[in-house]
Amino acid sequence: MAIHEKTLIDPDRILQHDHLVVDGVDVSGSWNTMISPRTLVDYEPDFEKIIQSYGGGENVHRCWQCGSCTNSCTMYAQNVDFNPRYWIYLIRLGLKAELMKDKDIIWQCVSCNKCTNICPKDVRPEGVMKATAHWLEENGYTPKTLSTHFDEEFTHQCLEFGRIEDTEVMMGFFKRSGQPLVQTWIINFGKNLSKHMPLGQLAKMGLNVVFRPKTKSWGRTGEVLAEYVKTQKEAAHHG
Amino acid sequence: MSAQDTVLVVGAGPAGLSAAATVAAMGKKAVIVEKEDVLGGAPIISGYAKLVPSGEWAKDAIGRMVSRVEGDGNVSIHKSTKVSQLDGEAGNFTATLSNGSKVEAGSIVLATGFTHFDSINKPEWGFGTYEDVLTTSQMEQMVATGKIQCPSDGRVPERVAILLCVGSRDRQIGREWCSKICCTVSANLAMEIKEISPSTDVFIYYMDIRTFGLYEDKFYWKSQEEFKTKFVKARIAEVTKSPDGRLLVKGEDTLVKRPIVIPMDIVVHAIGMDPNALNPEIAKTFGIGLEKHGFIDKAEQYTNSQGTTRKGIYTCGASTGPEDIDTSIAQGQSAGSRAVADLFSAQKVAV
Ligand SMILES: Cc1cc2nc3c(=O)[nH]c(=O)nc-3n(C[C@H](O)[C@H](O)[C@H](O)COP(=O)(O)OP(=O)(O)OC[C@H]3O[C@@H](n4cnc5c(N)ncnc54)[C@H](O)[C@@H]3O)c2cc1C
Ligand code: SF4
Ligand code: SF4
Ligand code: SF4
Numbered sequence: 001m002a003i004h005e006k007t008l009i010d011p012d013r014i015l016q017h018d019h020l021v022v023d024g025v026d027v028s029g030s031w032n033t034m035i036s037p038r039t040l041v042d043y044e045p046d047f048e049k050i051i052q053s054y055g056g057g058e059n060v061h062r063c064w065q066c067g068s069c070t071n072s073c074t075m076y077a078q079n080v081d082f083n084p085r086y087w088i089y090l091i092r093l094g095l096k097a098e099l100m101k102d103k104d105i106i107w108q109c110v111s112c113n114k115c116t117n118i119c120p121k122d123v124r125p126e127g128v129m130k131a132t133a134h135w136l137e138e139n140g141y142t143p144k145t146l147s148t149h150f151d152e153e154f155t156h157q158c159l160e161f162g163r164i165e166d167t168e169v170m171m172g173f174f175k176r177s178g179q180p181l182v183q184t185w186i187i188n189f190g191k192n193l194s195k196h197m198p199l200g201q202l203a204k205m206g207l208n209v210v211f212r213p214k215t216k217s218w219g220r221t222g223e224v225l226a227e228y229v230k231t232q233k234e235a236a237h238h239g
Numbered sequence: 240m241s242a243q244d245t246v247l248v249v250g251a252g253p254a255g256l257s258a259a260a261t262v263a264a265m266g267k268k269a270v271i272v273e274k275e276d277v278l279g280g281a282p283i284i285s286g287y288a289k290l291v292p293s294g295e296w297a298k299d300a301i302g303r304m305v306s307r308v309e310g311d312g313n314v315s316i317h318k319s320t321k322v323s324q325l326d327g328e329a330g331n332f333t334a335t336l337s338n339g340s341k342v343e344a345g346s347i348v349l350a351t352g353f354t355h356f357d358s359i360n361k362p363e364w365g366f367g368t369y370e371d372v373l374t375t376s377q378m379e380q381m382v383a384t385g386k387i388q389c390p391s392d393g394r395v396p397e398r399v400a401i402l403l404c405v406g407s408r409d410r411q412i413g414r415e416w417c418s419k420i421c422c423t424v425s426a427n428l429a430m431e432i433k434e435i436s437p438s439t440d441v442f443i444y445y446m447d448i449r450t451f452g453l454y455e456d457k458f459y460w461k462s463q464e465e466f467k468t469k470f471v472k473a474r475i476a477e478v479t480k481s482p483d484g485r486l487l488v489k490g491e492d493t494l495v496k497r498p499i500v501i502p503m504d505i506v507v508h509a510i511g512m513d514p515n516a517l518n519p520e521i522a523k524t525f526g527i528g529l530e531k532h533g534f535i536d537k538a539e540q541y542t543n544s545q546g547t548t549r550k551g552i553y554t555c556g557a558s559t560g561p562e563d564i565d566t567s568i569a570q571g572q573s574a575g576s577r578a579v580a581d582l583f584s585a586q587k588v589a590v
Contacts, residue, residue, distance in 0.1 A: 008496075066446045067491035071476035071498065076491075080498060085491065118363075118476060120409040 009035055010101070044094030051091050054134045056127025063088045069115035069125040075108050082108060084115055084125045087132065099132075103141050107133040149177040155229070159222045162215030242331050243586055244268055246578045247344035249322060249521075252280020253564045254556025255350030256304040257571025258578070262348075263313035265579045270342050271308065271316045272334075278305045278316070280352055281557075282564065288382040288431060290564060291423050292457060296383075304568075325525055329551025330585040345585050346551045346578040349535060350571060351521055353512040353557040356406025356414070364402060364508060365478035371486055372478060372506045375401075375421065378428055387436035389504050391484070396439050396504030399432055400488050401425045402475050403445045407511030407561075416532055418511035419561040422449045425509045426462040433466045442469045442503070444490065473499065478506050512561040527552055534560045545574035553578050 015034040020027050051057040067085045075082040082105055090099040109129035116126045136142040144152075153172035157164045174181050246262045248255050251273040259269035277283055279301045282290065287297035308314045317336060324335040325347075334342045358366035358374055365372040370391040373381070381387060389396055403425060407418040422445070429441040443462075448470065450459040462468040473490040481487050485502045492499045514533035515521065522529050528536040528548035535558045538546030545553040555574040556567035 064446065065493060066474035067493040068474050068476055070493075071474075071489065071491040076498065080496075083491075083496065085493065086496060118411070120404075120411055120474070122410040 010038070013038060040095060040098075044096055047094035047096055048092050051128065051131050051135060054131035056124065056129075057131030058127070059121075059123045060088055060091055060128050060131075062121040063092060063123045063125075064121055065089055066120060068118045068120060069123070072114040072118045074110055074112045074114060075105075079105065079108075081105060084109075084129060088123065088125065088128055091128070091132065100141065103136050106136065107142060107145060109133070144177075146177055149173055152176065159226045159229075162218035162222060242327075242333075242343040242345045243582055245270060245342070245344045246575070246582070247272065247322075247332065247334055247342055247347045248350060248575075249347065250274075250280070250350035250352055250556075250558070251278040251305075251308075251316070252350060252352045252556060252567070253282065253301060253304065254352065254558070254562075254567040254571040254574075255280070255348065256301075256308055257568040258348045258350055258555060258575035259308050259314050260304070260311070261572045261575030262579055263308070263311045265576065267313065267579050267582055269308075269314045269575075270344065271314060272320050272322055272336060272342075273316070273318050274321050276319045278308070278318070281355070285355065285376040286380045286383060287376065288379040289427070291420065291427050292454060292565075301564075322524055329549075329581065332551065346553065346581040347525070348545075348571075348574045348578050349521065349525065349527070349547065349552060349554040349558055350556050350567075350574070351515050351517065351535075351558045353514065353561070354516045356418075356510040356513050358405060358508045358510060360412055361405060361508075363477050364405065364475065365480075365486065365506060366508055369478070369480055369486060369506075371396075371504060372508070374405075374508045374510045375424060375428060376510070378432075378505075378507045382428070382431045382435065385435060387432055387439060394504070395436060398503045399429075399439055399441045399505045399507060400475075400486075400501075400503040401429060401441065401443045401507045401509055402488075403443065403448075403509045404474075405508035405510050406513065408446070414511065414513070414532075416511075416561060417449060419449070419451075420563045421509040421511060423451075423454045423458045423563075425507075426450060426454075426458040426468065428507070429462050429468040430458075430466045433468070440467070440469065442471055442501075444471050444473050444475050444488070446472070446474050471499075512557055515558060518558075525549065525552055527554075530560075532560070534558065543577075545570060545577050551581060 013036045015036060016030065017032050018028060020032045048060060051060055065085060070076050070083050070085040073082065073084060081102060087099060087102065087106065106129060109126065111126055113126045116124045119125060137144055137148060150173045153169055153176055154164060157169060171181060245268040248259045248269050248271045251271050255271065256278065259271050262269040275284060282297040282301045289295065290297050290300055293300060317338060321337045322334045323337045326333045330345050332344045332347060334344065336342065355376060358364065371389050387396060388394060403422060407414055407416060425443055429443060432439055432441050448459055463470060471492060472494050473492050475488045475490040477489045479487045479489065481502060485504060486506050487500050488503055488506060489500050518529055518533055518535065526549050530536040535554045536548050537559055538548060545555055547554050553574040555570035556562055
């Protein structure tokens, strides 16, 4: 099939010599442009299963490529490269290298679920986007998202102390995601708090931050839990 | 008339008409019970145009089937009537009809057909909102008038879009079946439109084209090659209206990988075949089972092809799932003769 748009051609497949003379004719620059063929040489049949092992990806095998998801998609309306239908196709055949070309926009899904509501095969494309973004993140292909940083800090504190301390979670989250620890909104929040809260309560909150109370007799529970979470994750992704 | 020489046929579409004619031809009595006041089933009630694959007008083709039973001394007909109660068992049924009369029958053929999908259930495709959005049966009625024009203002459409699989193959609305005939009917409709209105271009939006068996070249290829029907691989997401009054079909052209917003003058829904809306009631009255989609369930496939889950009751045509007319007629003959065979074996036992 003919290629319709130059934007569909990967830049590294455009071959061009700045100076070229063939049989005495100067064909320098765009006169000698060649495009190397984009031949797909194999499938990775297990890739679909991997995506299915992430929450939300379970139904990806049901897709029949009708395009309803893409068409209804909020992000597609902003950027036609955001194409869930196409990515699902790549996932199903295991065309990982092709998928990777879009790795920096897949996470942009806003979870509006329009796709899920229209999909005639109940693929739940929104879930597939989530699963794919997680896979990309876990394998280090994309930087961790803010929500992942938050989840990690939250889980870390649960496992460590058997409870969470709001301020600690926020601080840890800012640290993990490389955000400044002192944010303007926190300063304002603190100012308002001191205006309206009794002094004793404030002092108690402050002490909690410093002394980090643990749930009583938490002991080895956290370690056991952490181990359990780890094996469950491994089982899901490699089973 | 005794139970031993009578078959009760419920429904007078192509399948029921064929079953009744078969019973009569074998020298037995057929009693037809039809809920509408006309015979002929969907092709007559909904006013189909030229039929697939014969190319004959529905009113002529099915009309012949109707007059065949109307003129037969072995067939009696109750119109605008339903069976309200069934007593007895195989070999000796007694049916009480809604008009008060009773019918004794040795066996029964249920030819109660299907219900057209109601496009209102897919509001995003504009039916009921825009006058120029029609169903295939409405478009067939327009073809039958011999004039192609937009219902809104009577102009000749430059473009007609036919959307396939409306009300079929869609988990969102619990319809997990292919309606089998709508691809072929749509390819045929596109040719009929072009024939009447050569300046009109027809676009068919598809996910798959299922013009099975010999319908491939006769309808799909012919429509594409000779009648210039454009086939576009896209499932339309939405039909809206542009300020100039034309319709806009929006979707993704999956081959080009680009969004489409294309102006159209008429949009046609290729509506699917639902289970007869009365099936729960029919199942209760006749004591038969329904399969998981809501169509009438069948007995063992290979040795009792037209059987229902109840002994002595047979079924045929679109009551058991989306079916075309030719197959419905063949099944009607099959069910009719199987029902007559029951009468003979009941007689043998009686002697
Ligand atoms: C838009 C469209 C176009 C089509 N065009 C074609 C075509 O060109 N060629 C083709 O081969 N097929 C076509 N079909 C399919 C065709 O309509 C069916 O194959 C055919 O009508 C099936 O016949 P039937 O007798 O089984 O059912 P039906 O035609 O549905 O007849 C059933 C009859 O039973 C009656 N009935 C229902 N319930 C009861 C009850 N409880 N008591 C008494 N009576 C009852 C109904 O009133 C009806 O008269 C088309 C379908 C659609 C939707
Ligand atoms: S949930 Fe994501 S993929 Fe689905 S329509 Fe919304 S933005 Fe698009
Ligand atoms: S709407 Fe569903 S079936 Fe259609 S392309 Fe999207 S995921 Fe696949
Ligand atoms: S016959 Fe064609 S239009 Fe009808 S449901 Fe099947 S695929 Fe869709």
